[in-house]
Amino acid sequence: MGNSINNTYDAIVIGSGMSGGWAAKEMSEKGLKTLVLERGRDVKHIKDYPTTNKYPWEFEHRGQIPYDVQKENPVVSRCYAFREDAMHFFCKDTEHPYLQEKPFDWIRGYQVGGKSLLWARQTQRWSEFDFSGPTRDGFAVEWPIHYKDIAPWYSYVEKFVGISGNKDGLASLPDGEFLPALEMSCIEKHFQKAVAKNYKDRNVIYARCAHLTEPKPVHIEQGRGQCQKRNLCQRGCPFGGYFASNSTTIPWALKTGNMTLQTNAIVHSIIYDDAKQKVTGVRVIDSKTKDVTEYYAKVIFLNAGAVNTNLILLNSTSKRFPHGLGNDNGLLGKYFAFHNYRARASAEYEGLEEFNEDGRSPTGGYVPRFRNLLKQDTDFLRGYAISFSGGRSLATDNSGFGAGLKSSLASKELGPWHVGAQMMGETIPKETNSVKLDASKKDEWGMPLLSFNVAYDDNDEKMIKDFQEQITEMLDRAGFTNIKTSDSKQAPGLDIHEMGGVRMGKDPKTSLLNKFNQLHTCANVFVTDGACMTSTSTQNPSLTYMAFTARAADHAISELKNGNI
Ligand SMILES: Cc1cc2nc3c(=O)[nH]c(=O)nc-3n(C[C@H](O)[C@H](O)[C@H](O)COP(=O)(O)OP(=O)(O)OC[C@H]3O[C@@H](n4cnc5c(N)ncnc54)[C@H](O)[C@@H]3O)c2cc1C
Numbered sequence: 001m002g003n004s005i006n007n008t009y010d011a012i013v014i015g016s017g018m019s020g021g022w023a024a025k026e027m028s029e030k031g032l033k034t035l036v037l038e039r040g041r042d043v044k045h046i047k048d049y050p051t052t053n054k055y056p057w058e059f060e061h062r063g064q065i066p067y068d069v070q071k072e073n074p075v076v077s078r079c080y081a082f083r084e085d086a087m088h089f090f091c092k093d094t095e096h097p098y099l100q101e102k103p104f105d106w107i108r109g110y111q112v113g114g115k116s117l118l119w120a121r122q123t124q125r126w127s128e129f130d131f132s133g134p135t136r137d138g139f140a141v142e143w144p145i146h147y148k149d150i151a152p153w154y155s156y157v158e159k160f161v162g163i164s165g166n167k168d169g170l171a172s173l174p175d176g177e178f179l180p181a182l183e184m185s186c187i188e189k190h191f192q193k194a195v196a197k198n199y200k201d202r203n204v205i206y207a208r209c210a211h212l213t214e215p216k217p218v219h220i221e222q223g224r225g226q227c228q229k230r231n232l233c234q235r236g237c238p239f240g241g242y243f244a245s246n247s248t249t250i251p252w253a254l255k256t257g258n259m260t261l262q263t264n265a266i267v268h269s270i271i272y273d274d275a276k277q278k279v280t281g282v283r284v285i286d287s288k289t290k291d292v293t294e295y296y297a298k299v300i301f302l303n304a305g306a307v308n309t310n311l312i313l314l315n316s317t318s319k320r321f322p323h324g325l326g327n328d329n330g331l332l333g334k335y336f337a338f339h340n341y342r343a344r345a346s347a348e349y350e351g352l353e354e355f356n357e358d359g360r361s362p363t364g365g366y367v368p369r370f371r372n373l374l375k376q377d378t379d380f381l382r383g384y385a386i387s388f389s390g391g392r393s394l395a396t397d398n399s400g401f402g403a404g405l406k407s408s409l410a411s412k413e414l415g416p417w418h419v420g421a422q423m424m425g426e427t428i429p430k431e432t433n434s435v436k437l438d439a440s441k442k443d444e445w446g447m448p449l450l451s452f453n454v455a456y457d458d459n460d461e462k463m464i465k466d467f468q469e470q471i472t473e474m475l476d477r478a479g480f481t482n483i484k485t486s487d488s489k490q491a492p493g494l495d496i497h498e499m500g501g502v503r504m505g506k507d508p509k510t511s512l513l514n515k516f517n518q519l520h521t522c523a524n525v526f527v528t529d530g531a532c533m534t535s536t537s538t539q540n541p542s543l544t545y546m547a548f549t550a551r552a553a554d555h556a557i558s559e560l561k562n563g564n565i
């Protein structure tokens with residue numbers, strides 16, 4: 001039983017974002033007294049969405065980020081969603097510094113809900129091609145689990161979250177438990193048909209997304225309603241139309257009466273009791289008073305987001321673990337990875353002029369990975385998925401001023417259909433891509449600063465070139481014109497899919513976590529955010545983190561019952 005007087009609980013969850021919300025829900029629902037420690041402030045669903053119903057003209061800077069804020073915060077300003085309507089949900093560079101041996105854009109949201117408030121809600125499952133990748137292609141280490149192990153947990157999570165999608169029947173992108181799909185636009189349908197006609201190995205589908213297109217009883221019970229296609233998601237949705245932990249898992253867990261939420265609580269480190277030879281709790285700094293408190297529990301879930309989970313473990317030193325908790329093999333913080341989102345394409349289409357872009361959709365077209373799927377057929381390893389969307393804008397000329405500009409803006413004439421595509425490339429985790437603690441520099445709460453040494457490699461460069469060639473050919477064959485490709489050269493990190501550093505594997509000599517996400521050397525410590533990832537696939541990762549978390553929590557509960565932890 002939990003006892004807040006002596007700071008003792010059954011379970012502690014570090015972080016209240018996408019994955020922490022699931023750990024909190026699962027364990028408190030099954031009767032465990034669960035303490036959720038969140039370094040940021042509380043963000044209550046609806047009440048704390050200050051911009052959610054604002055009109056564009058109600059924003060002082062019409063939605064733009066003021067120049068001085070941009071100048072002071074160059075990293076977060078590079079994120080497309082860091083705009084005036086949602087800037088209060090992002091960490092500012094100035095407030096939370098870190099070190100870059102090589103450039104790394106670390107995008108963070110420190111609050112209840114974490115980055116689940118801000119995400120683009122794309123939710124594709126991994127396939128067996130992804131789990132067997134490292135073994136087939138000889139990189140990283142073998143995953144200790146396969147698609148069949150996680151498939152039931154994908155279903156479990158999808159039903160609760162609410163995922164809209166079509167059953168596409170593709171081995172490279174397994175189908176899930178879907179609410180009705182949204183409808184593609186005519187330009188997306190055109191591309192879909194053209195790709196089907198021209199390629200046997202490629203498909204265009206409508207990307208699955210965490211939006212309630214037709215709420216089921218469980219979603220109504222969560223207090224959520226149908227997505228209104230406002231496409232203002234990053235402000236927080238008053239309808240609960242998309243999944244975020246602060247609208248869904250956290251309130252659900254609170255309702256059980258078993259969960260305690262402690263905000264402004266920065267976990268400094270995990271306590272390893274050298275006498276008892278086990279982990280007993282966590283050390284927490286109050287972000288306001290800087291007071292330090294210890295909390296104790298039988299089981300601890302690390303869900304601080306991949307980078308902060310690495311930081312906490314590296315900072316958790318003891319006689320038994322002088323180089324960080326569980327770090328006997330020296331691999332903690334290494335094999336850190338991300339997604340390659342550098343390349344894009346754009347094009348126009350002359351035709352379909354009788355159609356207009358009517359209404360909005362929170363998702364878009366998606367080409368699942370087709371490169372090196374069944375066998376190795378290029379000079380780089382693995383492959384990329386492609387996101388694709390199109391629209392039509394008013395054919396206005398904004399270059400003038402005065403009456404000319406006014407009358408041009410009043411024009412109802414539409415220009416041609418234009419489309420954009422982006423690669424979502426798998427990167428190969430490498431020992432040299434790593435995060436570590438700086439030996440001397442600390443933040444204002446006394447936490448060591450984290451330093452990034454992460455970079456692209458030759459495989460990524462070859463993949464970018466291939467994407468540019470292939471997307472150009474696909475668009476050309478589909479009749480598009482004015483096809484352009486670009487390479488943003490953006491630093492790793494801006495994909496906002498940080499992964500690894502505490503990877504899963506079969507062998508404690510080459511990995512940190514076992515097949516249930518437990519530290520090989522401390523069975524009561526579970527890591528189920530992006531830090532646990534052995535390889536990266538091409539899919540947006542959050543659905544997989546949620547499924548891993550639910551599976552690991554189930555295991556933790558049965559291990560507790562059996563007295564094994
Ligand atoms: C603009 C944007 C678009 C995205 N689009 C997608 C998408 O379409 N699909 C997808 O799958 N993913 C997407 N993502 C990524 C997705 O948001 C993350 O994968 C997901 O939120 C990670 O979940 P998490 O639980 O690991 O971390 P988070 O959701 O970030 O939660 C971590 C929590 O831990 C807290 N914390 C950190 N350190 C400590 C500490 N020391 N003590 C206590 N608490 C701590 C943080 O404050 C935070 O609340 C996107 C992200 C952004 C920002």
